[in-house]
Amino acid sequence: MFTFAxxxxxxxxxxxxxxxxMYQTARHLGVAVAHLNGLPQRPEFVLCTGDLVDGGGDREYAILADILGQLTMPFYLIPGNHDDRAAMRQAFPEHAYLAGHDGFMQYTIEAWEPRLIALDTLIPGESGxxxxxxxxxxxxxxxxxxPDRPxxxxxxxxxxRTGLAKMDLMGLEDKAGLAxxxxRHDQVEAVLAGHVHRFITRRxxxxxxxxxxxxxHQIALDLGAEEHLSVIMEPPAGxxxxxxxxxxxxxxxxxxTGGCYQEQTLLKDGQWRRETPVLTPAIPLA
Ligand SMILES: [Fe+2]
Known part of the structure; x- marks a missing residue:
């Protein structure tokens, strides 16, 4: 058994x-990094699935590199619709895999079982x-x-489609082509994504x-709204x-990764041990 985040x-x-x-994004990411570093079963590596920065600027990527540099395990990046491929490559020169293929940040990770394949869905300047x-x-x-390797x-x-009407308007164009x-390849165990700021699953x-x-920040469960997007500070997570x-x-x-603390732990002898340290406090917004 092994874990990855x-x-x-x-x-x-x-x-x-x-x-x-509005959302203290840098501070929240710092807390998430500390959370992953402190997990009792430390993840072997971390996948960062896009919208790494908000505006694609060099200064933003420099802040990002500083925070992710505190991870105590390897991490892998792919771009989201807010990212800029050239600025990403410049900010993470040691991540040679970002050279990708044919101009796209697509690559495979062969170091673990299962094998991982990164896909690049970015259309520069567009949200979808x-x-x-x-x-x-x-x-x-x-x-x-x-074909036989998970x-x-x-x-x-x-x-x-997620049912979040506004997010679906900026969804993936060629879902059928990917499907x-x-x-045709039944070794695919899962397809992992980001973008919608919520935990959602689909066959x-x-x-x-x-x-x-x-x-x-998360996208609020306001399913039918096509005109607006509501953002909500639900508990931060990965x-x-x-x-x-x-x-x-x-x-x-x-x-x-925030707003939670360990209450008690059931020990081998059946006794409960009361925990005192707060692991990851919620970050109050200004
Ligand atoms: Fe996003």
């Missing part, structure tokens, strides 16, 4: 930028996502290389697709994926 949609802005003033034939062809080739895909835009490929092309909640292997495959847990 997924955090997403940090929306780091400059300290005087809107995202940081696209894979296009070139990116889909690349995925099809990669999946054909190791594989997890990760991308920014989830490949399903056609995934359906997808013979596998399971999941979107992760954010470490700062996902902790547990690879059990064999018949048991992958299970995915929500891990709250």
């Amino acid at each position: 997924q955090i997403t949609d940090f929306h780091i802005s400059r300290p005087d930028g809107m995202a940081d003033r 996502g696209r894979l296009c034939q070139r990116r889909l062809d690349w995925l099809h080739e990669r999946l054909g290389e190791q 594989t997890i895909l990760f991308m920014h835009h989830p490949p399903f 056609n490929i995934v359906r 997808f092309a013979g596998t399971v697709a999941i979107s992760a909640p954010g470490p700062a 996902l902790l994926h547990v690879w059990l292997g064999g018949e048991d495959g992958l299970v995915s847990h929500v891990t709250y």
Whole structure:
């Protein structure tokens, strides 16, 4: 068994930028990093599934690199619709995989079982996502290389409609094209995504697709609203994926990165031990 974490949609802005003033995004990400470093079963690595910064600027990526640099395990990046590929490559020169393929930040991670494949859904200047034939062809080739090896895909835009009307207007364009490929490769254990700032699951092309909640602001459950988007400060969170292997495959847990504390622990002798330290306090907004 081993675990890996997924955090997403940090929306780091400059300290005087809107995202940081309203949601304290940098401070929330710092708390999430400390949370992951302190988990009793430390994740082997962390997937960061896009919208890493809010405006795509160099200064934002410098702040991001400082915070993520405090992770005590490797981390992997993909772009979201708020990101800029060139600025990402510049801010993380040691992340050679960001060179990607054919201009897109698509790559495989071969160091663990299961294998991981990163997909790049960014359309510069637009909120929605696209894979296009070139990116889909690349995925099809990669999946054909190791058909018997369990594989997890990760991308920014989830490949399903969420029922959140406004978010669905900025969803992934070619969901059917991705589904056609995934359906032909039954080694795909899961498709992991971000973008919608909520934990949502959907059956997808013979596998399971999941979107992760954010470490700062979430999208409110205001399903029918097409005209506006409501943001809500629900408990900040990420996902902790547990690879059990064999018949048991992958299970995915929500891990709250703020607003929670450990109450008590059941010991081997059946006694409860009262815990005193607060692990991750909520961050009050100004
Ligand atoms: Fe986002």
